Amino acid sequence: MNKNLWALPLLAALATACHSNSTATAGADGKPDLLYAALDTTVAPGDDFFSYANGTWIKNHPIPASESNSGIGIEVQKEVYGRLRQTSIDAAKATATAGSNQQKIGDFWAVGIDSLKADKLGTTPIKPELDRIAAMKTAADVPGVIAHEIPLGVRPLIGPRVSQDDKNSDKMALYLHQSGLGLPNRDYYFNTDTRTKNIRRAYVRHVANTFKLLGQDSTTANANAARVMALETTLAKSSRKLEALRDPYKNYNKMTVAQLNKLTPGLDWKTWFGQMGATNVDTVIVGQPEFYQTVGQLLKTKPVEDWKAYLTWNITREFAPTLSQPFVDERFRFYGTTLRGAKAIRPRWKRVLDMEEDALGDALGQLFVKEYFKPEAKARYDTLVKNVVSSFAQHIQNVDWMSAPTKIVALDKLHKITPKVGYPNKWKDYSNLTIDRSSLTANVMRANQWQYNYQLNKLGKPVDRTEWGMTPQTYNAYYNPSNNEIVLPAAAFAVPTLLDADADDALVY
Template sequence: MKTADSGNQPDLLHAALDTTVAPGDDFFSYANGTWLKQHPIPASESNWGIGKEVQNEVYARLRQTSIEAAGANATGGSNQQKIGDFWAVGLDSVKADKLGATPLKAELDRIAAMKTVAEVPGVIAHEIPLGVNALIGPVVYQDAKNSDQMALYLNQAGLGLPNRDYYFNTDSRTKNIRREYLRHVANTFKLLGQDSTTAKANAGRVMALETTLAKSSRKLEALRDPYANYHKMSIAQLNKLTPGLDWKTWLGQMGLTTVDTVIVGQPEFYQTAGQLLKTAPLADWQAYLTWQLVREYAPTLSRGLVDENFHFYGTVLRGAKSIRPRWKRVLDMQENALGEALGQLFVKEYFKPEAKARYDTLVKNVVSAFAEHIQQVDWMSAPTKIVALDKLHRITPKVGYPNKWKDYSALTIDRSSLAANVMRAKQWQYRYELNKLGKPVDRTEWGMTPQTYNAYYNPSNNEIVLPAAAFAIPGLLDADADDALVYGYAGASTIGHELTHGFDDEGSQFDAHGNLHEWWSKADRQRFNQRVNGIVKQFNGYTLLDSLHINGKATAGENIADLGGIVIGLDAFKKTKQYKEGKKINGLTPTQRYFLGYALGWQNHTRDESLAAQLLTDVHSPAQYRVNGPMADVPAFYEAFGIKPGQKLYRPDSTRVVIW
């Protein structure tokens, strides 16, 4: 294998360094500072970083694929025809402007035609398969306590702002967002042809109804407790929870005719939803359902609606200054509609067998290092260690791309309108999910496409899913990346990170078969929780944007996984030839390059508006703290960069968090 100093390859790690910053004061800025200065956030983005650079490379490839498909004389019903037609009509802004909101006419008429509140559930049942966030949140997923069965979950839903805190927080930033939201809803109604007074009144109705729903919605951290969000009920019990609602009929209207039990995530939310369906006037429901429908489809419609939607969700909430080019927005919609059709073409061209082999081996090496860590930890008892190792060795790694692809033959895509294609795609997706009920669980399925720059651990399948794009390094061929960089970038921040999710504050509550079941002894759980409390306290202590704090409890699982990934990935790297030889590249030791490789994965900067939104809605800490936070707990990092007392990242031995 070539290393970064052989040949003329640029050394990305060395080039990104800002040596005016001491690694012991701010390792994130030391590792990424020069790159960040050279890559300001584009006007159309709310943040910019390595993930966006990878995404840009993916966009360029998928754009070419789509252009070719649109120009080809493709067979009707083939994936190529669908990709080509979706792209062609998606780019036709003249057509979209001419059509205005008419692609939604049948749905808008259905809402307007309601004569009594009794008709509201039927209309909601019609909107749900269209992907509209209409009051309730039905989703098909593995039963957390019986992973061999698919179940219908009912979760809190129905809000137009990102989560409950936006309706109640009293800081000036959030209060301003609420004011802007009211204005945005009213402007949207005006674009649908309502006069100013009516539009304003309807926006008030929407806000009042959503605020009532928000009151009964759980906070971000409360949604992380799998036991507290699991309430299995028969249809009779569900009817009792929401007096006056006939769930058998309602679910039947949603195509869920065979369901006899459901798992309710947040019963208090459904009690409130049930009460509103009895007490809220028809005009409130018409305003609310019109708003939720148009909000969902605005990006597919005419210029005025597109711009109004972007102004609030892009600029006010996220700080983006200008809208992204239409072709990128269309590719995002195409990804949601036909992701695996694009994925097949993507991996054939861009994820070669040698790359797949490298990352298959990397996964094995990181699993083996994790097993050693489990054996060595002092807080876990011997019997629990045996079960933990069994769970680890049963984790299924899915690397690169699925072995079988989704079949889109039942999905019709044509050149009538972008909105119509998105609508049919959402209905197809809804039926695809519904079809899983009562059937054996398909453990081969992927929840992400190969061209996605992300990864996940699924506790119900006890699997880690690592899409091909997650391993991509912008501007560097895989064959030219040295092991130190790859073990830090992919081994620690992706593979090790996802593996430890199986053993974090949430994932550790699921057993090797993916069932919610306590397999730790009480004493083990207590000792583990003490350590988790340490990381919660550490992250609660970080202040951003003057007065905002990281939510240590909500981000605990991700912070545990970051810290675990770093120490486990390092031990896997120590077995490589590069580490053993110890040669420097551009003055950097293999271990230093490993830590810099990890920091490369979080090379990102964010606008203040977006950062504020992230702190309220995301279980991940901001990029800077995904580097500086865990590094401050890793002794090998102190050794590699000579971190001394008095430097900002320095934490005395006694306060450093050790989990794995």
Template sequence: MKKHLLLLPLLAAAVSGCPSNSLKTANSSDSKPDLLHAALDTTVAPGDDFFSYANGTWIKNNPIPASESSMGIGKKVQEEVYARLRQTSIEAAKANAAAGSNQQKIGDFWAVGLDSVKADKLGATPIRAELDRIAAMKTVAEVPGVIAREIPLGVRALIGINVSQDDKNSEKMVLTLRQSGLGLPNRDYYFNTDSRTANIRAEYLKHVTNTFRLLGQNPATAQTNAAKVLALETSLAKSSRKLEALRDPYANYNKMSIAQLNKLTPGLDWKTWLTQMEFTGVDTVIVGQPEFYQNAAQLLRTTPLDDWKAYLTWQLTRTFAPTLSSEFVEENFRFYSSVLRGAKAIRPRWKRVLDMQEDALGDALGQLFVKEYFKPETKARYDTLVKNVVSSFAEHIQKVDWMSAPTKVVALEKLRKITPKVGYPSKWKDYSTLTIDRSSLAANVMRANQWQYRYELNKLGKPVDRTEWGMTPQTYNAYYNPSNNEIVLPAAAFAVPGLLDADADDALVYGYAGASTIGHELTHGFDDQGSQFDAKGNLHEWWSKEDRQRFNQRVAGIVKQFNGYTLLDSLHINGAATAGENIADLGGIVIGLDAFKKTKQYKEGKKINGLTPVQRYFLGYALGWQNHTRDESLANQLLTDVHSPAQYRVNGPMADVPAFYEAFGIKPGQKLYRPDSTRVIIW
């Protein structure tokens, strides 16, 4: 994926070419706005900190709101889409729309979501039946059945089960099992000994205790149960793999028959358990982390029933806390948003409801979105941009000196077969079987989760639908899917706040969309993970042994480079975990640049506000990472995210690009300067 944790609904009107005064700058009626020049902080030398040079003034003028853990270009555009989706939802709630229509579902979801008085009156009532089901268990033998009930509701209890394409046979949809079940972001939070993480663990224990008290438990019982939850989750964390280990597709591919899975997990009857989870006729499963499931089975044999009751009660309640009364909402915010990510105030309720509505009815909103905000002429521009960047990548593959001629032939064939999906899908999800009403927000979220679960379950054993999108068009993100060998580029990924598409020069567009989005996603097909999948989307080694060795040497160079970046005094970037994204950033920059060099703007060489076309190209790339983050959120990112922090997604790859040195006159002695011998060159 391109962006860091920005799976958010964003407005594409900025690139639609249609009138939109709210997106124009104050002087745009008289002249084209120059967002790149306006964002510069010329007190910073480009060769010392290009990120701050490119974005410094913008960052100074856009402080992080109290309700947010970060502020960036994505959040700015998000404000525009929120305004429009809010109006759409208000109108739908008043429309008295036909029962079962998308408008009725949008309207009812919005109306009950905004009704805080009703939510406060209901308290924990919307999840009471599920809480009672957990409390009624008499023996540990009943635990798997209760877990089977909770998982379709969206509760991540113990196991992670889903349907996906078989990594080694992309034509087949298979059942997969992956590690799951933790309340903290990942395993490292349970074991790291630094004071920051130790404090988070202490606050987590307090948070679980407080949540149990909100459910009516007395202080002593709540504290005891919270300790049981932490102990059980710590046991699960011990058998969970680290972030970087999860990136090895071969090590995380273990196909088993049901009989082999039963043997791996003594005491578990998977045929019965899968049937309880609505999966029938399953004969094989792919287990991502076998040691996790061995441990889970052992815990189901040895952990007392009361511990499981505490754990399942907690996992259920934390899942739906944001939908319940204000006391649950505020306690959930205190830990997950404030302690973990540094937010100072809770976000307005209407924004939180819109986020839930996006998860539940994203395609219904997407249809309205593209109709108004992503016009055909805009799609045509970015379709052409994709073709130009693909052509540039082909030229780079042909020229690299570390790849042999036979492997280049296969690489070019894979590139030729990458399917680009630009803007929005050709067909939309059908929500006709999803019931949305005004009973409670929690009930709607539960039903939406069940609908999504069964939507995915229904794919098992059926032909792969390669037309499907994994993101809505109003999502500010993009991705490469190795199993489909496709890049998916939602309309919102091209949005620039305050700028109409007609006012965006090619230098900005090629840097912002061509490099940091299109080129980035294309190179994911050839990074340390994506390169292990062939043109048909199958996990298969198509490189020669020598090519792979030479490639891995370059990957080791970028891992070493990013391991050397230290933040927050003692934390550093995990070069192995972030390698794929760092490779894609570097590749996107050099590929996008050569595509830009074929444009009229580059050939004419005219300056705009004193900036050359190539300088504007690099600034356009930096525009995509116009973001700053609270320390708490940054620390969380370093432990949990395969993307490097924004500053290093700019400064890191730029330090390896010779054209950047030339464009800004980077000299030895400046902080970003790296000798030729240490610069990483892949594409």
């Protein structure tokens, strides 16, 4: 399990906490004094040090209408988004070699930012999937359709993923977790407070409105929305609560495929996995066995019309952000405003960048670090990490509450940590992924399929400990206990308005 380390990149926290739109006073070295620019000197530090240190920054950074919060991370993300936007614009304008990262980024951006094209295409990009669902004759056809949708990025009913085995960190394993809900978690289906009840009603309206956008009349759309809600409520009853999902031992249940078949009579998982492309599966780690018992029962008892409604909703919900504006707006009204409280949708270019990041993260990362994280910057932060480790080792040696044997163990673990700074030494190879300017939806589908195959290909192979769980342009960091590694992406060192060379060591540290 990765653990975010927001506190580790202290330089980012300091830099963004002090950044403001006003001109920062230059320090003795002539570089901007970002700390001074954040001060509110009308407040006495002895009375309210927080307001004294951050007051001007807070006044200059109101929460945007398109966001539900603001703060340190938001400001760094703005800077990173701006850099990635320019990188994508430049790629779209370039005469790039076919199949290159630049061509893929440029084409993804160009068709993604073209809202007029998306409006013209309407639901055409998902029509083959809708037709596949509509062609189902009986409930026996459902597993095959689900097996087709999962590699596309949709997770109806089942949530397969390939990850390190939590009890054997050298091995990659196939996990099955509870899935298939359109609301954030099971509590939204059962809590009786006024807000949650209103959300449930709004959700059913949203599902019905989406069906209407697909061309269904009001009566049919409302009936299908009711079918979706009823099926999801049944799934939610067998889903574990958030607090129960936090127990790693109770959510680790290794089974053979034969045992999984016994858990869900009537389901042939070997065949089902094969339809999903996982032909070499002998064992699987089932997070919530009771959920999959319910899945098996539903596949035997629910009529095909219920499944048509449910699967149509799932495919449309997943790709609504890539479709025409009515689908984008309808989705935002519920998931953005009703659930999150956002007053305005984020600009299209930011939404496209998010999709680009998900689809082509390493390709975008290579272009990003080439421009904004030069080799000398990587060398600088490699040195920073080494110095921090050295300082921490001294701290361990000097503390009086640790026994000598404990210090030996602590120092041994410290020196065995693998630091990964800036960007990976080995990048993902997207050469067999086709990205063009036909439609944003098609690009996202193909990228999801590529990522699915990439993960599936790890089954039965040793863990690749050189792989990163984040891209260089991600503003975050993490510690992975399974690999005893700390990962600090390039964006963790970004300072708004400043290139790396303009940030002095005091600010960086």
